[in-house]
Amino acid sequence: MELSARLPPMSVWADEPGLRAYLNWLEEKGIKELVWTPEPAALRLVDAALNGRPFTLTVVLPNMSLYARDAMDAGPTGAVLKRFAALGPVELVRLGLRLVPRTPALLEKRFSAGILLLADAEFLRLKNLPVERVLLHNSAADMALALGCRELFSEFAAWTRARGVDASVLSSNPWMWDKRAGEWGGAPSGLALRAADGGAGWEAYRPVTPGQRLADWKKRALAA
Amino acid sequence: MTLKVAVVGMGKMGLTHAAMLSVLEPGCLAGVVESDRGAHGTIRSTGLAAPIYETVEALLAAHTLDAAIVCTPTFTHLSVVTALLEKGVAVLVEKPLAQDLNTCRALAKLADEKKSVTAVGYSLGYDPIFNEALRLIPSLGKLKTYTAWVEHAEVFGPKKGWLFQKAKSGGGVIINPAPHMLFFLLEAFGLPKTVKAELKSPYSEGVEDEAVVSLSHAGVDGAMKASWSVPNKPVLELALYVEGENGSLAVNGDELLIETNGETRAIRRADVSTEKIFELSPEARAANYFREDREFLSHVRAKTLPRQTIQNTIKVDQLIDAIYRAGASGEVVAWS
Numbered sequence: 001m002e003l004s005a006r007l008p009p010m011s012v013w014a015d016e017p018g019l020r021a022y023l024n025w026l027e028e029k030g031i032k033e034l035v036w037t038p039e040p041a042a043l044r045l046v047d048a049a050l051n052g053r054p055f056t057l058t059v060v061l062p063n064m065s066l067y068a069r070d071a072m073d074a075g076p077t078g079a080v081l082k083r084f085a086a087l088g089p090v091e092l093v094r095l096g097l098r099l100v101p102r103t104p105a106l107l108e109k110r111f112s113a114g115i116l117l118l119a120d121a122e123f124l125r126l127k128n129l130p131v132e133r134v135l136l137h138n139s140a141a142d143m144a145l146a147l148g149c150r151e152l153f154s155e156f157a158a159w160t161r162a163r164g165v166d167a168s169v170l171s172s173n174p175w176m177w178d179k180r181a182g183e184w185g186g187a188p189s190g191l192a193l194r195a196a197d198g199g200a201g202w203e204a205y206r207p208v209t210p211g212q213r214l215a216d217w218k219k220r221a222l223a224a
Numbered sequence: 225m226t227l228k229v230a231v232v233g234m235g236k237m238g239l240t241h242a243a244m245l246s247v248l249e250p251g252c253l254a255g256v257v258e259s260d261r262g263a264h265g266t267i268r269s270t271g272l273a274a275p276i277y278e279t280v281e282a283l284l285a286a287h288t289l290d291a292a293i294v295c296t297p298t299f300t301h302l303s304v305v306t307a308l309l310e311k312g313v314a315v316l317v318e319k320p321l322a323q324d325l326n327t328c329r330a331l332a333k334l335a336d337e338k339k340s341v342t343a344v345g346y347s348l349g350y351d352p353i354f355n356e357a358l359r360l361i362p363s364l365g366k367l368k369t370y371t372a373w374v375e376h377a378e379v380f381g382p383k384k385g386w387l388f389q390k391a392k393s394g395g396g397v398i399i400n401p402a403p404h405m406l407f408f409l410l411e412a413f414g415l416p417k418t419v420k421a422e423l424k425s426p427y428s429e430g431v432e433d434e435a436v437v438s439l440s441h442a443g444v445d446g447a448m449k450a451s452w453s454v455p456n457k458p459v460l461e462l463a464l465y466v467e468g469e470n471g472s473l474a475v476n477g478d479e480l481l482i483e484t485n486g487e488t489r490a491i492r493r494a495d496v497s498t499e500k501i502f503e504l505s506p507e508a509r510a511a512n513y514f515r516e517d518r519e520f521l522s523h524v525r526a527k528t529l530p531r532q533t534i535q536n537t538i539k540v541d542q543l544i545d546a547i548y549r550a551g552a553s554g555e556v557v558a559w560s
Contacts, residue, residue, distance in 0.1 A: 011456045039458075065458060065507050068236060072378065109262075110269040139505045146243035146502065149271030172503035176247065196506065203492070210490035214481040217474035221371035221465040224436075224449050 005201030007036040019049050025205050037063050047128050056132045062118035064139035083121035091124040112152040115140050116159050133166040138196040141169045145176045153188030172196045227252045228289050233296035234258040234267050241293045244517045247502040254287045280307050289313045291524045298323050299392040314341035314524045319403050323394030328541040335534045343520050343530040344537045346407040350515035352497040357475040364468025370446035373463045374402045378452040379427050396431030402450040405462050407540050413441045423551035459507045
């Protein structure tokens, strides 16, 4: 297995110099695979920063944290429409064609159809990035594992096959994955599991020492 | 014997609790309530096998329940929780308990009369890294000051919905995300003697978006800055900095930093959370809901009272009320 590291949310690395410094460090460490949950605000920066670097990109879809935030703002339907609005005309047509086979499930507002609709809308915005693998987001996967929704995994496996990318499932609960695999007579749809390890990569990198971080909190407290 | 538990309100929080219950005690979910009939198909397609009802009355007519978790909008808590307690059902209600202090007191009185097993969902009480901070704060010696932050990127313009109508939600950032931190401050520093607050609404009409709260406790003064209009905070961030005579400490969702005798240590979440838990969303610290539900079910089974009963946590509702009174009057409000 090639060495892998997570690219944390933009709020962690903050700006382009912060991102480039982290990517330089990963390169020095011999990291080959970057795992990232795409954020619209960071697409351009990540695209530019990855140019010419030796990483392969594995994306985690859909961005469930972003969806939860948008849904609070605009409701579940509004959150989906926001993703449509971000697509160009060509991507919209492409998305429309991809949705045709899933129309009945979408009309029924099925959980798995909704998750994959979000994944599709986000995936189409990544056309300039060197995406090789897609991981099903751990919040969606773990919800399905908890409630016993096998359908999401079989639909996701079909979804990735149709888009020509490798697929795995991200989960914070490998023990639950094993339990369901036992009940379902094997891993769902032959998918492999990746453990969601949170900040692996960044945790080791952290450019600021604990003493400096505590001093920063003190400064913030004084300013408050 | 398997407990019979229901979830009332199947939005994001209801679905989260339903998932936790399915893992904690498979088969315990006797039914769920969702008033929006249009959402029933989606709920069913998640794999949830329990029957879905449109009202709590229909649920109670169909089942004899041991417990229920209430995740409906705040303004419905009085009627929903009352209906459940009247039937002898143990209740875990999501925070805030109600939209005003009088309603909270009415629910506390009913819980007392019925001798009910109740709990209020202050999930920070189950957070390992904040609990470690609670344990370590005394090692700082005589406390000098503290500052707490509640920050979220959520409101940057006028918004619609019950959450932004004071009569239904009770208010804005103070009564919605901030009670988690208010609960923690009361646990760490005790009841305040006085409260002062400045509330601002740059975006919302009728509810506050930002607050600066000054709290004077016996022996330590502190402040809390709360805002749901902070850019680049995609997930609610709770943080605290405490200074004492022997050192200082800072804690947020990721880590705890403590300096004593000139040496600074970093304690990460993974260092203090080694038990087998179900984590639905590490970013949102959803494992705290798992711990909360696990403890609630154990008390329901033992018929004992959890730490965070309605009666034990009404001090948070009193503090919220004091903050709103201080904010409205511009005066320092004495704790009563």
